[in-house]
Amino acid sequence: MSTSKLRILVPVKRVIDFAIKPRINKTQTGVETKGVKFSINPFCDIALEESIRIREGNKDLVEKIHAVSIGPTKAQDVLRVALAKGADTSTLIDVGEEEVEPLSVAKLLQKVVEKENSNLIILGKQAIDDDSNQTGQMLAGLLNWPQATNASKVEIDGDNVTVTREVDGGSDTLRAKLPLVITTDLRLNDPRYASLPNVMKAKKKPLEKLSASDLGIEITKRLETLKVEEPPVRQAGVKVESVDELISKLKDLKAI
Amino acid sequence: MIAMLCSYPRCLDHSKSFGSHCYRNYFTVLGLFCVYFLHTIFASSQYFSLLVPIRSYSSSVPLTAETYADKVQRNQAYKKLDEGDLAYFQSILEPNQIISNNEDDLAFYNEDWMRKYRGQSKLLLKPKTTEQVSEILKYCNSNKLAVVPQGGNTGLVGGSIPVFDEIILSLSSLNKIRSFDNVSGIFKCDAGVILETADQYLAEQGYIFPLDLGAKGSCHVGGVVATNAGGLRLIRYGSLHGTVLGLEVVLADGTIVNSLDSLRKDNTGYDLKQLFIGSEGSLGVITGVSILCPARPQAVNVAVLAVDSYESVQKVFNDARKELSEILSAFEFMDETSQILVSKYLKLDHPIESDSYPFYILIETSGSNKEHDDEKLETFLGNAMENGIVLDGIIAQDETQLRSLWNWRENIPEASQMQGGVYKYDVSIPLKDLYGLVEAANEKLEAAGLVDFEDISKPVVKAVGYGHIGDGNLHLNVAVRKYSKEVEKVLEPFVYEWIQSKKGSISAEHGLGFQKKNYIQYSKSPVEIALIKDIKHHYDPNGILNPYKYV
Numbered sequence: 001m002s003t004s005k006l007r008i009l010v011p012v013k014r015v016i017d018f019a020i021k022p023r024i025n026k027t028q029t030g031v032e033t034k035g036v037k038f039s040i041n042p043f044c045d046i047a048l049e050e051s052i053r054i055r056e057g058n059k060d061l062v063e064k065i066h067a068v069s070i071g072p073t074k075a076q077d078v079l080r081v082a083l084a085k086g087a088d089t090s091t092l093i094d095v096g097e098e099e100v101e102p103l104s105v106a107k108l109l110q111k112v113v114e115k116e117n118s119n120l121i122i123l124g125k126q127a128i129d130d131d132s133n134q135t136g137q138m139l140a141g142l143l144n145w146p147q148a149t150n151a152s153k154v155e156i157d158g159d160n161v162t163v164t165r166e167v168d169g170g171s172d173t174l175r176a177k178l179p180l181v182i183t184t185d186l187r188l189n190d191p192r193y194a195s196l197p198n199v200m201k202a203k204k205k206p207l208e209k210l211s212a213s214d215l216g217i218e219i220t221k222r223l224e225t226l227k228v229e230e231p232p233v234r235q236a237g238v239k240v241e242s243v244d245e246l247i248s249k250l251k252d253l254k255a256i
Numbered sequence: 257m258i259a260m261l262c263s264y265p266r267c268l269d270h271s272k273s274f275g276s277h278c279y280r281n282y283f284t285v286l287g288l289f290c291v292y293f294l295h296t297i298f299a300s301s302q303y304f305s306l307l308v309p310i311r312s313y314s315s316s317v318p319l320t321a322e323t324y325a326d327k328v329q330r331n332q333a334y335k336k337l338d339e340g341d342l343a344y345f346q347s348i349l350e351p352n353q354i355i356s357n358n359e360d361d362l363a364f365y366n367e368d369w370m371r372k373y374r375g376q377s378k379l380l381l382k383p384k385t386t387e388q389v390s391e392i393l394k395y396c397n398s399n400k401l402a403v404v405p406q407g408g409n410t411g412l413v414g415g416s417i418p419v420f421d422e423i424i425l426s427l428s429s430l431n432k433i434r435s436f437d438n439v440s441g442i443f444k445c446d447a448g449v450i451l452e453t454a455d456q457y458l459a460e461q462g463y464i465f466p467l468d469l470g471a472k473g474s475c476h477v478g479g480v481v482a483t484n485a486g487g488l489r490l491i492r493y494g495s496l497h498g499t500v501l502g503l504e505v506v507l508a509d510g511t512i513v514n515s516l517d518s519l520r521k522d523n524t525g526y527d528l529k530q531l532f533i534g535s536e537g538s539l540g541v542i543t544g545v546s547i548l549c550p551a552r553p554q555a556v557n558v559a560v561l562a563v564d565s566y567e568s569v570q571k572v573f574n575d576a577r578k579e580l581s582e583i584l585s586a587f588e589f590m591d592e593t594s595q596i597l598v599s600k601y602l603k604l605d606h607p608i609e610s611d612s613y614p615f616y617i618l619i620e621t622s623g624s625n626k627e628h629d630d631e632k633l634e635t636f637l638g639n640a641m642e643n644g645i646v647l648d649g650i651i652a653q654d655e656t657q658l659r660s661l662w663n664w665r666e667n668i669p670e671a672s673q674m675q676g677g678v679y680k681y682d683v684s685i686p687l688k689d690l691y692g693l694v695e696a697a698n699e700k701l702e703a704a705g706l707v708d709f710e711d712i713s714k715p716v717v718k719a720v721g722y723g724h725i726g727d728g729n730l731h732l733n734v735a736v737r738k739y740s741k742e743v744e745k746v747l748e749p750f751v752y753e754w755i756q757s758k759k760g761s762i763s764a765e766h767g768l769g770f771q772k773k774n775y776i777q778y779s780k781s782p783v784e785i786a787l788i789k790d791i792k793h794h795y796d797p798n799g800i801l802n803p804y805k806y807v
Binding site: 017018019020035037039040042045081084085192193194195196197199200 | 555559607638641648652655
C-alpha cells in the first residue's frame with residue numbers, strides 16, 4: 001500500500017461561542033446554556049480547515065472528508081458549517097443534552113472510524129468547554145494507531161505524515177505512517193469563512209443521524225460534577241497621592 | 257470532582273495566534289497615532305483594559321488658528337484666562353479635576369484624533385457632578401470665558417476641539433450609570449459614560465443601547481446625543497430624536513434644566529430636549545441622558561456580499577428590505593478601494609477570496625429566533641445568488657467571524673487616513689445619486705492632477721465611498737498623504753455644491769462643527785439659519801458655548 005487515498009475523519013464539537021463569556025447556572029452545576037450562542041469549537045474548526053487544506057494542496061490525494069459530531073440535535077448546525085466549509089459527508093450522533101465524557105466520545109468515534117474506513121483523523125486538541133484534552137489520545141489508544149498531538153504543521157508525502165508539534169520552548173517534529181491521529185493546536189492555520197455558494201451546496205450534502213446505541217455503545221459516566229464556581233473576584237486597586245503614601249501602603253501590606 | 261469554571265479564552269491565550277489579529281492591529285495603530293480611539297477597532301477586546309493612552313507629544317498638527325487664519329480670528333470680547341479665574345476653579349474643584357498650563361497633558365484634549373485640528377486651550381476642567389458643571393458655566397458666563405464641552409473626543413468635524421484658548425470642559429469624570437428599569441427598558445446615565453460601557457451594562461440585563469458606532473469604545477453617551485450621532489443601527493432603532501426620552505442640561509448661565517423623564521408619552525407643549533439633541537454643545541452642556549432601550553436580539557447574523565455595480569447595491573437593498581424586513585439591522589455598502597485600504601491596514605486578505613469586486617455589502621440581521629432568522633437570511637441570500645445580483649458572499653459562522661467581518665467596515669476610517677490624513681464628508685443624498693459623489697470627487701481630483709493610488713508624490717491617494725444605504729448616508733473619505741490647501745480648494749465648496757444640486761444634506765450624522773461652519777447655507781434656508789441664530793442668542797447671549805463653530 002504505497003499511496004493510499006486519504007479518508008479523513010474530522011470530529012467537531014458544538015460549544016458555547018468562544019467570544020461569549022460563560023455564566024454559571026443558578027444551581028451551580030454547570031454553565032448557563034439558555035439563550036447563549038453556540039458555535040463550532042475553535043480547535044475543531046482548525047482541524048477541519050487543515051483537512052480542507054490537505055485536499056487543496058494535494059490534488060487527488062483525499063478521497064473524502066467526513067465530519068462527525070456528538071451532541072444534541074442542534075449539533076447539526078456545526079455539521080452544516082463543516083459541510084459548508086468543505087466536508088463531504090457527515091454524521092450526527094444524537095446523545096441529547098447529556099454530557100459525554102472523553103472515553104465514551106473516543107469509543108463512539110472508534111465505531112465511526114470503522115464505519116467510514118477512515119485512515120486519518122484530525123481533531124482539535126481540546127474543546128473549550130471542558131478542556132479535557134483527552135479524546136484524541138484515547139482514540140489513538142483504542143485504535144492502536146500512532147498519534148501526533150498539538151500539531152502546528154502537517155505535511156503529507158505518500159504514506160508518510162510529518163507533524164510539527166508545539167512543545168514547551170520549541171517544536172518537536174514527528175513522522176508516522178498512516179493510519180494516524182492528529183490533534184491540532186492554535187498555530188496550525190486560520191480557519192476560513194463559509195462562502196455563500198458553499199453554504200447553499202451544503203444543504204444538499206448528506207447528514208446521517210445515529211444514536212449511540214446504533215453504534216453499539218452505551219454511554220456511561222464515571223465522573224460526577226459536584227459544583228461549578230466562578231474564579232475569585234480580583235480586588236480593586238487603590239490610588240495613592242505620593243511616594244510616601246505608596247511606601248506606607250506597601251508596609252501596611254507587608255510587601256516591603 | 258469539583259470543577260472550576262474555565263474561562264474560555266484561557267486555553268486560547270497561551271498560544272497567541274488565535275488572537276493574532278488583535279495584537280497585530282494594535283501595534284500597527286499604535287505606531288500611527290493615538291491609542292485613544294483604538295477601541296473603535298476592537299470594541300470588545302479584552303486586551304484593551306490594560307492599555308493606557310500614551311501619546312508622545314511632539315505634535316506636528318498645525319494649529320487650527322494658523323491653518324484657518326483667513327476664516328476665523330479670536331473674538332476679543334472673550335476674556336483671557338488669568339490667575340484669578342484659575343484660583344476660582346481651584347476653589348470649587350479637586351486638584352485632579354484640573355489640568356492647567358501643562359502642554360503635554362493638555363495636548364490630548366487640544367487635538368482631534370484625525371490630527372487635523374489643534375487648539376491652544378490652557379485649561380481643562382473635569383467636573384464630577386452636574387452642580388459643578390453649573391458652577392463652572394455660571395462663572396464663565398459672568399466672566400465671558402469661552403468654553404468647549406468635550407466628550408470622548410471622537411468627533412469628525414472638529415466640534416469638540418478648541419479653536420483658540422477656550423476652556424475645555426471634559427465630561428469624562430461625570431460617568432455614573434444612574435438607573436435602569438428592566439420593565440420599561442429606560443436607562444439613565446451621566447453624560448460621560450462611555451457608550452460601550454453603557455451597552456455592556458445593558459447587555460447584562462438583556463437590553464441593548466439603541467445606537468452603535470465604530471467609536472463606541474471611546475465616545476460618550478452625552479457626546480453622541482449632543483451631536484445626534486447616527487451610527488450603524490439607525491435603520492433598525494431610529495434616530496436619537498426618537499429614542500432619547502429626557503435630558504439633564506446645564507445652560508450657559510448655569511441653570512440646570514432637569515427633564516430626565518421616564519415617559520414615553522409626554523405631549524405637554526414644546527419638546528425642549530429636541531433642541532439639545534444635535535446642538536453640538538452650542539446651547540447647553542448635556543450632563544444626563546434618559547433613553548429607551550430595546551431588548552437585545554438573541555440571534556445575530558452577518559454576511560458580506562460582493563456585487564458588480566452601485567445599481568446592484570440598491571437592488572440588493574430593496575430585496576433585503578422586503579425579504580428580511582423586521583430582522584434587518586444593518587445594511588452597509590463599501591466600495592472596492594475602501595476594502596483595498598482596509599486590507600493594507602489590517603495586513604489581511606479580504607475574506608471574500610474569489611476576486612476583487614467593485615462593491616461590497618455588509619448585511620446584519622438581529623432577531624429573537626435563530627432558526628427563523630437563519631432560514632430567512634439563507635433564503636434571501638440564495639435567491640440573490642441565483643438571480644445573479646450577488647456574485648459571491650460569506651456568512652459569519654461564529655461570534656469571532658462576525659466581529660471580524662464588521663472590522664472590514666468599521667476600520668475604513670482608520671484605513672483611509674493611515675497614509676497621512678483624510679478629508680471626511682458625511683452626507684445624505686437621495687439613494688440613486690449617492691455614489692455619484694465619490695465618482696465626481698475622483699474625476700475632479702484627477703483633472704487637477706492631484707491623485708494617484710501608488711505615486712507618493714501626489715497628495716491624494718483616492719476618494720473612497722461607503723456608508724449606511726439604509727439611511728441614504730454616504731461617507732466620502734478622501735484619503736490623502738498630507739493635508740493641503742490645494743486639495744481642500746478642489747474639494748470645497750465643490751462637494752457641497754454637488755450635494756445641494758442633488759437636494760442632499762452636507763451633514764448626515766457627524767454634525768457641522770468647525771469643518772462645515774461656513775457651509776450651513778447649502779443645507780438650510782436663510783429663514784432657518786435666522787431662527788437657529790435666534791435660539792442660540794436666547795440661550796447663550798454671551799456666546800460662551802463652543803464658539804467659532806457652526807452658529
